[in-house]
Amino acid sequence: MTYFLRRAAQALVVVIGVMILTFILIHLVPGSAARAVLGVKATAGRIAIFNASYGLNRPLYVQFGEYVDQVLHGNLGVSYMTQQPVLTEIIQRLPGDVLLLGVSTVLALLIAIPMGIYQAVRRNRLSDHLLDGVSFTLYSMPDFFFAIMLIALFSVQLRILPPEAPPAQSLTGMLADPRALVLPILTLTLVSVAGFSRYMRAAAIDVLAQDYLRTARAKGASERLVLFRHVLRNSILPIVTLVGLSFPGIISGAVIAEEVFNFQGMGLLFFQAATEHDFPVLLGCTLIIGVATVVGNLAADFAYGILDPRIRHGDA
Amino acid sequence: MRTSRRLAIATAVAATAMGLAACSGIATSGAIGNGTTSTAHGGQKEQGGAATIAWPDGSAPNFIFPLPPATNSDGYNVNLTDLMWPYLVYDGDGAQSVVNPQESLFSSLAYSDGDKTVTIKLKPWKWSDGAPITSRDFTFVYNLLKANWSNWNAYVGLFPTDVASVQTPDSSTVVLHLTRSYNPDFFTDDVLSEIPLLPQHAWDKESAAGGVGNYDETASGAKAVYAFLQKQGGDLATFTTNPLWKVTDGPWQLSAFNSDGDYTYVPNKNYSGPDKPTLDSVANEIYTSDSAELDALRSGSALTVGTLPQNDLPQASVLKGDGYSIANQPIPGVSGIIPNLYNAKVGPVLRQLYVRQALEDLIDRTQIVSKIYDGYADPGNGPVPVAGFSEWTSPLEKSGGPYPYDPSKAISLLTAHGWKVVPNGTSTCQRPGAGAADCGAGITAGERLSFQLLYSSGSTTGDEEEASIQSSEAQAGVAVSLKAEPFNSLISTVGVCNSGSHPASTCGWQLVDFGYDPYDLYPAGDGIFNTDSNGNQGGYSSPEEDALINATEYGGSAQTFFAYEDYTAEQLPWLWVPQASNIQVYKSDLVGYAPLNPFTGGLNPEDWYYTK
Numbered sequence: 001m002t003y004f005l006r007r008a009a010q011a012l013v014v015v016i017g018v019m020i021l022t023f024i025l026i027h028l029v030p031g032s033a034a035r036a037v038l039g040v041k042a043t044a045g046r047i048a049i050f051n052a053s054y055g056l057n058r059p060l061y062v063q064f065g066e067y068v069d070q071v072l073h074g075n076l077g078v079s080y081m082t083q084q085p086v087l088t089e090i091i092q093r094l095p096g097d098v099l100l101l102g103v104s105t106v107l108a109l110l111i112a113i114p115m116g117i118y119q120a121v122r123r124n125r126l127s128d129h130l131l132d133g134v135s136f137t138l139y140s141m142p143d144f145f146f147a148i149m150l151i152a153l154f155s156v157q158l159r160i161l162p163p164e165a166p167p168a169q170s171l172t173g174m175l176a177d178p179r180a181l182v183l184p185i186l187t188l189t190l191v192s193v194a195g196f197s198r199y200m201r202a203a204a205i206d207v208l209a210q211d212y213l214r215t216a217r218a219k220g221a222s223e224r225l226v227l228f229r230h231v232l233r234n235s236i237l238p239i240v241t242l243v244g245l246s247f248p249g250i251i252s253g254a255v256i257a258e259e260v261f262n263f264q265g266m267g268l269l270f271f272q273a274a275t276e277h278d279f280p281v282l283l284g285c286t287l288i289i290g291v292a293t294v295v296g297n298l299a300a301d302f303a304y305g306i307l308d309p310r311i312r313h314g315d316a
Numbered sequence: 317m318r319t320s321r322r323l324a325i326a327t328a329v330a331a332t333a334m335g336l337a338a339c340s341g342i343a344t345s346g347a348i349g350n351g352t353t354s355t356a357h358g359g360q361k362e363q364g365g366a367a368t369i370a371w372p373d374g375s376a377p378n379f380i381f382p383l384p385p386a387t388n389s390d391g392y393n394v395n396l397t398d399l400m401w402p403y404l405v406y407d408g409d410g411a412q413s414v415v416n417p418q419e420s421l422f423s424s425l426a427y428s429d430g431d432k433t434v435t436i437k438l439k440p441w442k443w444s445d446g447a448p449i450t451s452r453d454f455t456f457v458y459n460l461l462k463a464n465w466s467n468w469n470a471y472v473g474l475f476p477t478d479v480a481s482v483q484t485p486d487s488s489t490v491v492l493h494l495t496r497s498y499n500p501d502f503f504t505d506d507v508l509s510e511i512p513l514l515p516q517h518a519w520d521k522e523s524a525a526g527g528v529g530n531y532d533e534t535a536s537g538a539k540a541v542y543a544f545l546q547k548q549g550g551d552l553a554t555f556t557t558n559p560l561w562k563v564t565d566g567p568w569q570l571s572a573f574n575s576d577g578d579y580t581y582v583p584n585k586n587y588s589g590p591d592k593p594t595l596d597s598v599a600n601e602i603y604t605s606d607s608a609e610l611d612a613l614r615s616g617s618a619l620t621v622g623t624l625p626q627n628d629l630p631q632a633s634v635l636k637g638d639g640y641s642i643a644n645q646p647i648p649g650v651s652g653i654i655p656n657l658y659n660a661k662v663g664p665v666l667r668q669l670y671v672r673q674a675l676e677d678l679i680d681r682t683q684i685v686s687k688i689y690d691g692y693a694d695p696g697n698g699p700v701p702v703a704g705f706s707e708w709t710s711p712l713e714k715s716g717g718p719y720p721y722d723p724s725k726a727i728s729l730l731t732a733h734g735w736k737v738v739p740n741g742t743s744t745c746q747r748p749g750a751g752a753a754d755c756g757a758g759i760t761a762g763e764r765l766s767f768q769l770l771y772s773s774g775s776t777t778g779d780e781e782e783a784s785i786q787s788s789e790a791q792a793g794v795a796v797s798l799k800a801e802p803f804n805s806l807i808s809t810v811g812v813c814n815s816g817s818h819p820a821s822t823c824g825w826q827l828v829d830f831g832y833d834p835y836d837l838y839p840a841g842d843g844i845f846n847t848d849s850n851g852n853q854g855g856y857s858s859p860e861e862d863a864l865i866n867a868t869e870y871g872g873s874a875q876t877f878f879a880y881e882d883y884t885a886e887q888l889p890w891l892w893v894p895q896a897s898n899i900q901v902y903k904s905d906l907v908g909y910a911p912l913n914p915f916t917g918g919l920n921p922e923d924w925y926y927t928k
Contacts, residue, residue: 031808032822038387040807040830041843041850045466046386053387082378083388083550084575092575148607155615163611167601169574262608264576272374275802 011294018290036277077280086284101250104188116200139194165263203235244300251292347632351643352411359927370622376577381549400564405509408915441588451484456516463538505837567922594925624899626777646703649832652890658818664758672888676719677726694895698885710878743793766795771829773800814855856889
C-alpha cells in the first residue's frame with residue numbers, strides 16, 4: 001500500500017510540474033493571442049479589450065495564480081476562440097475519441113497478442129516471416145496514407161462505407177451509425193497492431209526459452225495449457241506497460257485520423273488551439289493528457305502487481 | 317467577410333490526394349463553368365428536399381446575436397446569422413456586384429442635403445412572429461450600437477459614430493443625419509450593407525425573465541440590453557431553443573446546432589421576401605480538411621454544395637461525372653504581399669518606391685494565373701480585382717496594370733539606383749546615399765537585396781505561387797526566403813508597423829502574404845492603404861493616397877475612384893499578386909445555385925430547388 005501511495009504522490013507532483021511547465025512554455029510562444037483570435041485587422045482598442053477580458057495584461061505570476069485557483073475549483077477557463085468553457089469542449093470531444101481509440105486499442109490487442117505468441121511459437125518459419133512482413137508494412141505506413149487508401153477503396157471506388165466518422169457528438173449517436181465507425185477504427189487498429197505484436201513476439205520468445213516451461217511440459221502439461229497459463233501470462237507484462245502508455249493517446253486523440261475522417265476530436269482541438277494561441281484550451285488539454293499519462297502509468301503499475309506476485313510481495 | 321483558413325496538416329493530405337489524382341491521369345479543363353449563368357433547366361419544380369453545404373475547418377460559428385462583441389473571434393458568425401437577419405442593404409444580385417433591390421429591406425434610399433442626410437423607406441415586411449418590421453427596429457440597432465460601439469466586433473470608425481442623429485417620421489421611414497457628407501455609393505454599399513434590422517418588440521430586454529420595454533432609449537438601458545443579448549448570443553446550447561433567436565426576418569430559421577459548428581436551417585414560413593424557400597432544410601457541415609470534403613463528394617454522399625480547393629482541380633472532371641457541376645467564382649477581394657516599411661533591417665530598402673517597383677516587375681502574374689491556377693484567378697493588376705468589379709475597375713487595371721512582368725526593367729531600375737545586380741545571386745548596394753541615382757536614404761553600402769516572405773501554409777497552390785515569386789525575383793538578384801506558417805500563427809506574430817510604432821517584437825517580419833482582404837460592394841481602400849489604418853500592417857503612408865481615399869468616400873464619381881485606384885496601383889503599398897477564385901461544387905440537379913452571388917459566396921439556399 002505504501003508503494004501505491006508513494007506512486008500516487010509522485011503522480012500528483014508530476015501533474016503540478018506539467019501544469020507549471022506548460023503554462024510557462026505557452027506564454028513564451030512568440031505572437032499575440034489577441035491578434036490570433038481577433039484577426040489581421042484587430043484595432044489596438046479591441047486588442048486592449050481582449051487582453052483585459054482574459055487578464056492577459058496582468059503579470060504572468062498573477063495569471064498563473066488565477067489559473068491554479070480556477071483549476072482547483074474545477075474550472076479550466078474559457079476558450080479564446082470559441083468563448084465556450086474549456087471543460088465543456090473537452091467533455092464534448094472526449095467520448096468520441098475514447099470510443100474510436102479505445103475500441104481500436106482493444107481490437108489491436110485482441111489481434112496482436114495471439115499473433116505475437118503465434119509468431120514466437122513459429123519463430124523463423126514461413127508464417128512468422130509473412131506476419132513479420134505484414135507487421136513491418138503496417139508499422140512503417142503513415143496512418144493518414146493508410147486512411148486515404150481505405151477511403152479510396154471502400155468509399156470512393158466500392159462506395160460501401162462512408163468516408164467520415166459519425167457526425168454525432170454523443171456515444172449513443174456515434175454507435176447508432178456503426179458503418180461510419182468501420183474505417184476510422186480499422187485504420188487506428190491496424191496501425192497499432194504492428195507495435196503491440198512485435199513486443200508480444202519478443203517477450204514470448206524470451207519466455208519460451210525459460211526453464212519452467214520445460215518443467216511444465218515434462219510434467220505433462222498440454223501445449224495449450226503451457227501457452228495460456230505460462231507463456232501468455234509471463235509475456236504480457238511488456239504489453240501492460242504499452243497499454244498504460246497508450247492511455248494518454250486514447251485521451252489526446254489522433255489528429256491525423258481525425259482530420260482525414262472529418263472527426264472533431266481531442267487531437268484536432270489540441271492542434272487548432274496550438275495554432276490559434278488558444279491558451280486556455282492548450283492548458284486544459286495538456287492538463288487532461290498529463291493526468292491521463294499519470295493514471296495510465298499507475299494503472300500499469302497496479303496491473304503489474306496483479307499479474308506478477310513478486311511485485312506485491314516486494315511491496316509488502 | 318469570408319476568409320479561408322486551413323490546417324497546416326492538410327498540406328500533406330491534400331498533396332497526397334493530388335498526387336493520387338495526378339497518377340490516375342485526370343484532366344483538369346473543360347469541367348469548370350464560369351458561375352455566372354443560371355443552371356435552371358427543364359423539369360417541374362419540386363417542393364421540399366434537403367441540401368447539405370460543406371464548410372472549411374475553422375469556420376464554425378460561435379455567436380448568434382448579429383452584433384458580436386469586440387472579443388469575438390472572426391467573421392464566420394455572419395455565415396450563421398446572415399440568412400436569419402439579413403442586412404438592410406443586400407450586396408450582390410446574381411453574379412453582379414450591385415445592390416439587390418429585391419432582397420434588400422429598404423424600398424428606397426434617398427440622399428439629400430449635400431449627401432449629409434439619408435432617408436430610408438422600409439418595405440412592409442414582417443418578422444417571423446407576424447409583427448411588422450418598422451423604423452423602430454432600426455433605431456433599436458442604432459441605440460444599441462451608439463452605446464456600445466467600442467464593444468462591437470464590426471466597428472470600423474463609421475456607423476454609428478458617423479450618424480449625428482436619427483429621426484423616424486413614421487413607422488416605415490428612417491432619416492439619418494450624418495456627421496458629414498458621404499459618397500452615396502460608399503455609404504450604401506459599405507456602411508448600410510453592414511447593418512441588420514433587429515426585432516425591438518422581442519429583443520429589447522435586460523434579462524430573460526424581464527419584459528420587453530424601450531430600454532434601449534437610454535444609454536444605460538442600451539448597455540444592459542446589449543450585455544444581455546451578448547450573453548445569450550454566446551450560449552451555444554440554447555441557439556435553437558432561446559425564444560429570442562426564433563424571431564427572424566430572413567428566409568431561414570435555425571432548427572439544429574451543435575458545438576462542432578454544424579447547423580441546420582428550416583424555412584421561415586412568414587418570410588416576406590420575394591424568394592420563399594423551396595427546400596425543407598439546409599444543413600451546414602464543417603469539414604476538418606479539404607481532403608475529407610473531397611472524399612465526401614467523391615463517395616456519393618448527401619453533400620450538395622462544397623468547395624474544390626485549387627490543389628484538387630484535376631478532380632473536377634471526375635466530380636462532374638459523379639453528378640456535380642463545378643463553377644468558378646471570383647472572390648471580391650484584393651491580394652498582395654505586404655512590405656514592412658518599418659522593419660528595422662529592410663524597412664529603408666522597402667520604403668524606396670523603385671525597389672517595390674522592381675519587386676513587382678519581377679512577379680509573373682500572368683504565368684501564375686495560367687500555370688498554377690489554371691486560369692481560375694484574378695490577375696491582381698492593382699487594388700481592385702478585374703473580375704467581379706467591372707464598374708470600379710479602371711482602364712489602367714483592365715489593361716494589365718502599371719507593372720506587367722518585365723525582369724529587364726527591374727534590373728535597369730536597380731542598376732540605375734546604384735545596386736550591383738547579381739542574377740540568381742544577391743544584389744548589393746554599391747552607391748549608398750539619398751540622391752536620385754543612389755540606393756536611397758538609410759541603405760548602407762554593401763546592403764543585400766534579401767527578404768524573408770511569410771505566408772499562410774496549408775495550400776499547395778499557395779506554396780507554388782510563393783515559390784514562383786521566389787524564383788522570378790532571383791532573376792534580378794533579389795533573394796527571397798520563404799516561410800509558411802498556419803494562418804493564426806502568422807497573424808499572431810505580424811503586427812501593424814508604422815512610423816509611430818514599430819516594436820521589434822511584432823515588426824520583425826519583412827514581407828507577408830496573408831491571402832486576401834475581402835471587399836464590400838464598394839471596393840474602397842479605407843482601412844487598408846490609408847495612413848495608420850488597422851489593415852495597413854506595413855506602415856505605408858502618403859498624404860496623396862489618404863486624400864484620394866477620402867475623395868472616394870466623401871464625394872466622388874467613377875473618375876475619382878479611378879484616380880485613387882491608379883495611384884494606389886502605381887505606389888505599391890502592397891505588391892500585387894493574383895487572387896485565386898473559389899471553385900464551387902454543387903449537385904447538378906440543384907437549380908438556382910448559379911448564378912453565384914460573390915458577396916454571399918453563392919449561398920442563397922432560398923433560391924435553390926430540385927426538379928421532378
